[in-house]
Amino acid sequence: MPNRRTPREDQGRDGSRSDEAPRFERSRADDGRNDEQFGEPRRRDEEPRPEGRRDENRREEGRWSEGGSREEGRRPASSSSSDKPRYPHRPPQDRSIDMIFGLRPILEALSAGRTLDKIFLLRATKNSMTQDINALAREASVPVSMVPVEKLDNITRKNHQGAVAFVSPIDYMPLDNILAGLYEEGKTPLLLVLDRITDVRNFGSIARNAECLGVHAIVVPSHGAAQINGDALKTSAGALNLIPVCREHNLKQTLTFLRESGVQVVACTEKSDASLEAETVDLTGPLAILMGSEEDGISPEYLRLADHKLRIPMAGQISSLNVSVASGIMLYEVLRQRLGAVKE
Template identity: 45%
Template sequence: MAGKSDFLFGIRSVIEAINSGKEIEKVLVKKGLRGELYDELLETMKEANISWQSVPVERINRATRKNHQGVIAFVSAITYQDLENSLIQVFEDGKNPLVLVLDGVTDIRNMGAIARSAECAGVDMIVIPEKGGAPINADAVKTSAGALQHIPVCRVKNLFKAVDYLKKSGLQIVVATEKARDNYTKVDFSVPTAIVMGAEDKGVSAQVMKISDADTKIPIVGKISSLNVSVAAGILIYEAVRQRSL
């Protein structure tokens, strides 16, 4: 559950928040809720393309016992950026794009740690899926030491299409996977690159793997079979920094 500062409650409060442009992660609505104000909320959510879920009132009560009127909205701690506009800006600024794509990274602390490394290394943006990724709430921002307030984060509906767009825009797609043959030092990170990191249990999706230009691994010589995804991301990001500084 998100921290107390990450949600607001009450039908009118949620409607006003949506209309004011706040980044809403999702809305929980009590099952069986009815009325004109509720209908207005539904229409507002549909127009803003905000996802909502009908749940038992007990679930909402676990978040707050105040007069929530059967509605609670989880608010993002950051403002998400548009992927296409962000990439265009990178090219217009004359930069050599370095993008980090997170495919199924769901742990908030990992998300924060990855963002911190990415911001320190000058990564141009982080791309995450709208569903199936870690929520960016106050805990994630805190873990990132504030980095999530500075690095552009692009949240996309379809991660595969986003990666395909990056590829068609001239970026090589490099996938981190323990099944790769070559170590990460053999990848040429000096060209425009999008590094794709997957969940620790499932890895990068097969669909994204199919359109990748290169896959790579970090050698493991100890008894533990894999690195934490935030550590692995940091290693690959700084290999790109190293190569680009030569």
Template identity: 45%
Template structure:
């Protein structure tokens, strides 16, 4: 069983960030003020760390009653790879790379399920945004059945940063969106490509859609207008597998 790794206390979190620990998310107390607290806030902004302002009751739960001083941080249980290293590994492989870009997917269990499917379908690497996404915690690990430890995961400041890296390396970027006119079955996944999946409620950010090379959707034959994102992602990935077999 894997437990969440959390640290609490303003000074402890500041030192962890300065020591370049892999901080997944910082929870700060709503309305709190003070010089040291302000230093932590400035540091999370400068390092682009995912931050949420929460009531003191949540901090007490996260710290299990410890002296949190208004701040709790979750340390990621994995080491993230740099996008340059991920692209280099892909270029050295004899297989056409298949990347997955997740645009601020927020549900931990959806994220874990997607990672599990990605590992099963041979995805080269997963790229997520530093802010606004689901934390990589024990729930994500459990839902992924441990796949989180088997597939490279990269964090970028913005998903568009990853798109530009892909396009510069001649990797086609396909956005999975109901705004598309083409279906997933009209798109070729045989060449090097990356699939973008959006968040549960909002979908893919409009600016991210504009940056994509192609748009594709899943045909919906029933009265419900959309699928769960992890299910939709699985359909896209297995269509890529079908074409590549």
């Protein structure tokens, strides 16, 4: 009499019947669903381990160690949830930017005179070191922001200890030294002042326009300006390595200083009645072109300090230009007038 297998003997090692296992696996593969959808919720650390003999395929792929346990750092390809990155909410670090972590390294960098672009400190942190960092950063016109820990975690995966600083790829220059040097050399100063230009690529394009059209220096505020990083350098086509950039703590005082130094401040704004093509303003003398953001334009307090306001004429239905394009048009008109004055 033939031996009959009991239902328990017909079950496979995973508890399912052997004649149903292939159909179950096929339907799972066809539907593309995971274990949770089949009523088998499974934690990442509770994956089935081979009992008795090891699965040769898994062994060849290096998914299991000799003791039958998962090797550290390995993730099974069959689990869709384990394919996600370990830190899905954190962006990859930009390799073109040099960063400093920790209060002591940042303090030492400031003391050594290293050019920092921005400093982020953990909010509600108050000690002697943070006070020294704030004092030195204020002297160097380096913006300091007090931020929550989530902001620091999003910036870097490193153990930041509540302090992160970006090292600038360029060295900022003092405006008064540049202006005095231009006058001593007998040159007619041409400066470009940017108010709240925060887009990195726009800033890079503006720097490229400025270098090509003869600007001697770009003036930016210490707060509310685009970060000069690898993207800015690339977009500028290397112009930021050639043209000086001046970072000023108070742009209002800077504009007043320029006017007192004999520099005419001309603001480019669509709110002006005077048009650029009318040539109502002489742009051949010492000049500072003031450009504002695309969203809000130039701040009213800065507009009041401008000697002249000019708008760029337009014939289309769109009433505004990209700020990098607008800066190129303004600077071209300056160069055109100056070249015409030299020929005369």
